[in-house]
Amino acid sequence: MDVMIHSSTFLLPGNDHSSSVTYALVVLNQRLPRFTPILWNHAQVRVCADGGANRLFDEMPLLFPRDDAIDVRHRYKPDIIKGDMDSIRTEVLDFYTNLGTKVVDESHDQDTTDLRKCVAYVRDLAPNLDKSNLCILVAGALGGRFDHEAGNINVLYCFSTIRIILLSDDCLIYLLPRTHHHEIHIQSSVEGPHCGLIPIGMTSVSTTTAGLQWDLTNTEMRFGDLVSTSNLVQGEKITVQSSSDLLWTISIKKR
């Protein structure tokens, strides 16, 4: 079984050109995490999902209180705004289109969520993007309406061969597919120690870990019984192998 290596270097300031990972950023319609500028700098393509454009417009200036708001909005201009367009304010749409942001109206497609449309866009259509080692960062994926959150989590399961990271101010989540043995390298300056392994959607008959305070050894996990929450990372590397897809979640440190 192949090893899949994970590392939250996208939370670290700076733009590491030597990294082989190509990052894309999708901004959804929840409060912008305070580290969104760091994610933005790592990303080679930046997509707003519908009302996410409102968030960018309203809240990015708040993260740079000493800078001129219009200036911030110019600096943090998305490449694409995509979705069913039922949340974005007209003034926001006009502002970004005048700056050259491409708008892709998908209001005809009511069957897929805004995040799903954006992930499909990045996977299929984003030009000039080296997708051999693609990682899609999603800001504002958690909190708010639970059905939205569940729909966003389902996108991880439906696109299980693409690295997609859901991010909020408090934590991040990504899928650990059962097809791989996983090594998670902990960036302890920005994440942890609180973590969990969540068997969303199906029972996991057997999970084995190393590097957690409460490691699992061939342990069964399912809703209604054991779910690994309020666990703690010990040290720098976690390994996980499971008979089912699991969600890995780890807390993000406040500054």
Place this chain on the structure above:
Amino acid sequence: MPLLFPSDDALDVRQRYKPDIIKGDMDSVRTEVLDFYTNLGTKVADESHDQDTTDLHKCVAYIRDFTPNLDKSNLCILVAGALGGRFDHEAGNLNVLYRFSTMRLILLSNDCLIYLLPSTHHHEIYIQSAVEGPHCGLIPIGMPSASTTTTGLQWDLNNTKMGFGDLVSTSNLVQGEKVTVQSSSDLLWTISIKACNG
């Protein structure tokens, strides 16, 4: 609580809204808060020895097993602040719904509520449209559901299979006053709570 009554005296509000019990592993409650409420007579049940269950789990077990003078024949536990924040906490709270599946437990946040629809029953959900809806969903969090049938939703399910990796009913809409649900697996029902209330 004082912030929700900005024209009242803060101390006054705190005395009006005094909990009966504070329970859990006590690693978060501030000393001044603990002292304030114990002085008012709030009972404190320190469970710091039990690291295997979440704070919510401890509180639900407490209500189920220890509350005197409570008629538990038709009990419903409302949980405020169950969602948002760390996802592992949220997942742990959702798991409490599955572990205590014979009790009515409602998880609430500013934006929505969630409760379990056990597969053992046919469900009728009466929509209080002044305060909730229309956005809703049916979420097979624990395991796939081979068959779900609903009425009263914009996109009703008809013996439909649901599961993560496939179809999950989100961004659905309630139509009218009553929704019915029957499923071969336990489902989570979630509905939005309207802003601008009270």
